[in-house]
Amino acid sequence: MDTAIEVSGLVVRRGRRTVLDGLSCAVPRGSVTGLLGPSGSGKTTLMRTVVGVQLVAAGTVTVLGVPAGSPALRSRIGYLTQAPSVYADLTVRENARYFASLYRLGRDAADHAVETVGLTGAAGQLVADLSGGQRSRASLACAIVSRPELLVLDEPTVGQDPVLRDELWAHLRRMAADGATVLVSSHVMDEANRCDRLLLIREGALIADDTPAGVKRAAGSDDLDQAFLNLIRSRDAGRTGVRAAHPAGCGPDGGAS
Numbered sequence: 254m255d256t257a258i259e260v261s262g263l264v265v266r267r268g269r270r271t272v273l274d275g276l277s278c279a280v281p282r283g284s285v286t287g288l289l290g291p292s293g294s295g296k297t298t299l300m301r302t303v304v305g306v307q308l309v310a311a312g313t314v315t316v317l318g319v320p321a322g323s324p325a326l327r328s329r330i331g332y333l334t335q336a337p338s339v340y341a342d343l344t345v346r347e348n349a350r351y352f353a354s355l356y357r358l359g360r361d362a363a364d365h366a367v368e369t370v371g372l373t374g375a376a377g378q379l380v381a382d383l384s385g386g387q388r389s390r391a392s393l394a395c396a397i398v399s400r401p402e403l404l405v406l407d408e409p410t411v412g413q414d415p416v417l418r419d420e421l422w423a424h425l426r427r428m429a430a431d432g433a434t435v436l437v438s439s440h441v442m443d444e445a446n447r448c449d450r451l452l453l454i455r456e457g458a459l460i461a462d463d464t465p466a467g468v469k470r471a472a473g474s475d476d477l478d479q480a481f482l483n484l485i486r487s488r489d490a491g492r493t494g495v496r497a498a499h500p501a502g503c504g505p506d507g508g509a510s
Contacts, residue, residue, distance in 0.1 A: 257282040257403055257434035258303055263312035265298050265457075272298045274457040275312070280436055280450070285429045287448035288438040289481070295457045296438045297335070300405050303436065304332045317402060328356060331401035335408050337388040338395070341381040345372050345391045348380060352395040366394040369424055371417055386412035393421075397428075404428065406437040410444065422447050442477045453481060460484050 258280035265273040273295045280286045288296050301307035302314050305322025314321035317329055339348045349363035356362075367376050370390040375383065380391055393409055404425075410418045422444065425435050429449070437448070445451055446465050453461035453468070461468050461484055465477065472480035472487075 255282045256280060257284075257317055258436065259313075259315040260299075260302075261313045263299075263302065263314060264310040265295070265302065265307060266310045272457050273302075276454070276457065276459050277312075278452055278459055278462050280434060280452075282434050283429055283432050284449040285425055285435045285437065285447065286450045286452060287445050288436060288452050288454065289440070289442075289445055290454035290460075292440075294454045296454055297407055299454065300332075300407050300436065300438065303403075304330055304405055328399065329402045331396040331399065331404045333389075333393050333396040333404075333406045333409055335411070337380070337385075337392045339380050339388065339391045342379065344377050344379055345383070345387075345394070346376040348391060349394045349398055353398045356399040358399065362398055362400075363394075366398040369397065370394045371420060384412075386414070386417075389413070390417070397424075400428075401433065403434045403436070406435065408438055408440070410439065410441065418444075442481070445477050453484065455485055455488065458488075460488055 256279045260279070261277050263273050263276045264271065276299070288299065290296050298307060302309060303316060303321055305326065316326055319325055340351070343351065345367055346363065349367050350360055353359065353363040367373055370393050372387065372390050372394060375387060380388055383391065389409065389412060393406070396406070397404065410421060413421065425437065426447070429435055439445065448465060450464055451461060451468055452459065461471065463471065468484070469475055469477065469480045472483040474480040474483055
């Protein structure tokens, strides 16, 4: 299957800490791919690398056929960070129309994006006066206003009520059906079931890369929460076994490792 994102041997370090350690994966075009893992596992770092704003120590990241961060990608990618990235002194409508103008789009595109995220009733309000959940939706409206080929969303449903979460996922599914690729991180396991494919990261390493059904099958559980726990425990047990077999500083032959 044609891929939208190809990551090979990716290493990212911050000081002495390795955040991503030789990670490799591929995200199919026209899919909704979920990126899951505990806090601090490297999800946001991977997303920053995909959109081209993260320095890397080694490896390659190719996005829509060109290296991540290439100027040609700027109009083809929508990116939603965890922190709202809109102007607090502008209204929701003004923010959306400003971002639409950057892509030489008209007011209709901006108003449609505001409607899509369920903020039509608050379109005339200043972002500074919105709730946290509403600010996140205002940021999302600006990210989708250009109908990007690739949409990268970092925890988009945090603080959203169940109805709005369901509406957002329905929109993401429509975008994928129309050919867009969605990479979305989440801590909510029921959202993982809505994805075509899942990437599970722990401590900078890829533990699973499969469909939700494939992850459950590999972990021997029909419950995704339990499946992820099984995979994590299995990996941790394997690493502990290696350390127990070969004490620190020694290889299997007794020499330095």
